[in-house]
Amino acid sequence: MDKREAISMSVIRRLPRYYRFLCDLLDSGIIRISSKELANRMGLTASQIRQDLNCFGGFGQQGYGYSVKNLKEQISSILGLDSKYKAILIGAGNLGKAVASHMCFNDRGFELIGIFDNNPSLIGTNINNLPVIDIKKLATFCSKYKPVMSILCVPKHVVDKLSGELYSLGIKNYWNFSHYDLSMKYDDVIVENVHLSDSLMTLCYRIKENS
Amino acid sequence: MDKREAISMSVIRRLPRYYRFLCDLLDSGIIRISSKELANRMGLTASQIRQDLNCFGGFGQQGYGYSVKNLKEQISSILGLDSKYKAILIGAGNLGKAVASHMCFNDRGFELIGIFDNNPSLIGTNINNLPVIDIKKLATFCSKYKPVMSILCVPKHVVDKLSGELYSLGIKNYWNFSHYDLSMKYDDVIVENVHLSDSLMTLCYRIKENS
Numbered sequence: 332m333d334k335r336e337a338i339s340m341s342v343i344r345r346l347p348r349y350y351r352f353l354c355d356l357l358d359s360g361i362i363r364i365s366s367k368e369l370a371n372r373m374g375l376t377a378s379q380i381r382q383d384l385n386c387f388g389g390f391g392q393q394g395y396g397y398s399v400k401n402l403k404e405q406i407s408s409i410l411g412l413d414s415k416y417k418a419i420l421i422g423a424g425n426l427g428k429a430v431a432s433h434m435c436f437n438d439r440g441f442e443l444i445g446i447f448d449n450n451p452s453l454i455g456t457n458i459n460n461l462p463v464i465d466i467k468k469l470a471t472f473c474s475k476y477k478p479v480m481s482i483l484c485v486p487k488h489v490v491d492k493l494s495g496e497l498y499s500l501g502i503k504n505y506w507n508f509s510h511y512d513l514s515m516k517y518d519d520v521i522v523e524n525v526h527l528s529d530s531l532m533t534l535c536y537r538i539k540e541n542s
Numbered sequence: 543m544d545k546r547e548a549i550s551m552s553v554i555r556r557l558p559r560y561y562r563f564l565c566d567l568l569d570s571g572i573i574r575i576s577s578k579e580l581a582n583r584m585g586l587t588a589s590q591i592r593q594d595l596n597c598f599g600g601f602g603q604q605g606y607g608y609s610v611k612n613l614k615e616q617i618s619s620i621l622g623l624d625s626k627y628k629a630i631l632i633g634a635g636n637l638g639k640a641v642a643s644h645m646c647f648n649d650r651g652f653e654l655i656g657i658f659d660n661n662p663s664l665i666g667t668n669i670n671n672l673p674v675i676d677i678k679k680l681a682t683f684c685s686k687y688k689p690v691m692s693i694l695c696v697p698k699h700v701v702d703k704l705s706g707e708l709y710s711l712g713i714k715n716y717w718n719f720s721h722y723d724l725s726m727k728y729d730d731v732i733v734e735n736v737h738l739s740d741s742l743m744t745l746c747y748r749i750k751e752n753s
Binding site for chain 2: 440
């Protein structure tokens with residue numbers, strides 16, 4: 332088996348966190364760091380860091396630590412952050428607007444090329460220099476620009492209706508803020524779900540248990 | 543050791559998901575469900591579900607499955623979703639606005655009682671029936687209403703400056719959308735971090751590995 336195929340999702344999910352910390356270190360002018368020091372800052376153990384990075388070949392030199400810039404670039408390359416995958420966003424309400432304005436898509440592997448809604452009062456308005464387009468024009472837009480990822484900022488029942496169209500237009504990758512379970516409907520899609528309310532409920536539990 | 547103390551964070555983090563699925567089942571008029579059927583719907587195994595729920599005492603009857611309503615209520619009670627913990631939100635920009643308008647705080651254990659910003663063009667505007675208050679009035683507000691949780695929708699450097707004040711005002715629980723690592727600064731705070739960009743980068747990796 333290819334070594335990369337065997338990497339667990341929990342290691343993969345730690346990579347963006349390494350990337351964030353390395354960006355911060357670089358911003359603070361730190362050019363070299365030991366796995367021990369990096370571990371301290373991240374609340375991990377040095378051996379876990381070495382193990383994680385060894386999944387991708389390992390980038391440190393025994394006794395010399397890691398070059399922050401080099402490690403950051405390697406992780407960026409592993410994550411594919413220069414991919415510029417074309418993405419569209421469906422739903423220009425409060426949440427969609429926040430996601431479209433707040434995220435640095437270009438630094439995270441994506442290029443946001445279209446925002447869609449069915450609300451006449453939103454269509455034509457601008458978010459982050461992109462006009463909100465009438466959802467009726469989705470098929471034409473997709474056949475012309477071929478986005479590969481869709482961000483879903485619409486209520487659950489809308490995704491239920493819309494997902495068939497998106498899927499048939501060739502979009503198989505989703506950043507899903509709705510609570511609709513897309514991976515149960517299609518088995519060949521890649522979905523990253525964001526369940527904000529799960530996080531809020533977990534916080535509630537932890538406060539309750541602590542008091 | 544108290545059984546509840548031994549419950550791992552990974553079990554706890556699954557509870558909100560159970561809760562969501564049970565709410566959906568109830569909405570669809572399903573009143574009883576076997577662990578096998580629930581497992582199928584959730585992409586888990588029946589034994590994992592039984593194990594998870596046994597951490598809290600177990601709520602099924604062998605051969606009869608779970609009462610959806612009863613299990614939902616039990617999980618709601620374990621999570622403390624009727625707690626009405628008083629919460630404030632700092633940062634009424636796009637993200638803060640989306641969080642304040644989008645989330646059902648009351649059903650998730652919290653009551654949002656104040657929104658703060660330092661931007662004169664936002665102060666006085668309304669979000670979800672709450673006026674945006676000048677951040678200068680934070681101390682007065684907190685000593686009067688005693689919020690216990692703060693939602694942080696401000697940039698990292700602002701949290702660095704602000705966290706000392708929030709902490710000294712007695713706020714030890716945070717729902718943190720900034721990338722500032724609060725738990726590294728204070729060891730007696732409870733923090734749920736939401737790292738949207740980590741999720742986006744993970745999606746990028748998965749698309750890259752799939753293509």
